[in-house]
Amino acid sequence: MELMTLKPLLASKLNVSGFSPMHLALQNNHIKLVRGFVALDSSLVRIKGRGRITPLHHVAQTALHIAVENQQLKAFKVLLGWLKRANRKEILDWKDEDGNTIFHIAASINQTEVKCLSYLI
Numbered sequence: 553m554e555l556m557t558l559k560p561l562l563a564s565k566l567n568v569s570g571f572s573p574m575h576l577a578l579q580n581n582h583i584k585l586v587r588g589f590v591a592l593d594s595s596l597v598r599i600k601g602r603g604r605i606t607p608l609h610h611v612a613q614t615a616l617h618i619a620v621e622n623q624q625l626k627a628f629k630v631l632l633g634w635l636k637r638a639n640r641k642e643i644l645d646w647k648d649e650d651g652n653t654i655f656h657i658a659a660s661i662n663q664t665e666v667k668c669l670s671y672l673i
Contacts, residue, residue: 553588563589563596570602578610613646620654620666632669644670 556563556573563573574596577585586607589596597608612631619627635643645653658666 553585553592556589556592560593563593564599566599566601572596572599572601572607574599574607575601575605575610578607609640609643612640613643614648616643616654617648617652617657620657620663621661623661623663625663625665625669628666629669 566572567576571579574586574589577589597611598606600606612634616628616631618624619631635641644655647653648657652660655667655670658664
């Protein structure tokens with residue numbers, strides 16, 4: 553955080569693997585650091601890294617998993633609408649830390665609406 557305050561431009565640079573500091577913080581569950589980045593410069597959530605994936609995409613994937621796990625169909629519909637507008641349907645196939653897609657989670661709790669709604673985008 554100290555480095556970002558001194559050299560803000562470094563926070564938007566990608567490393568050789570194609571990740572920004574925010575991407576790395578999210579991937580490694582450094583939530584306090586992520587919040588600090590956002591507090592200093594909220595535009596960092598839109599930096600495109602490897603595969604043109606932004607930190608915001610990473611967070612959306614996590615939100616989708618949480619919505620399905622907690623059977624929050626309304627929240628899932630909102631997130632699905634965002635994916636459709638952003639043309640990022642591939643996020644539906646991303647896996648969580650246990651290797652499960654939202655479809656695996658939905659099937660395990662017999663939430664058939666998730667699969668049906670995902671066909672709409």
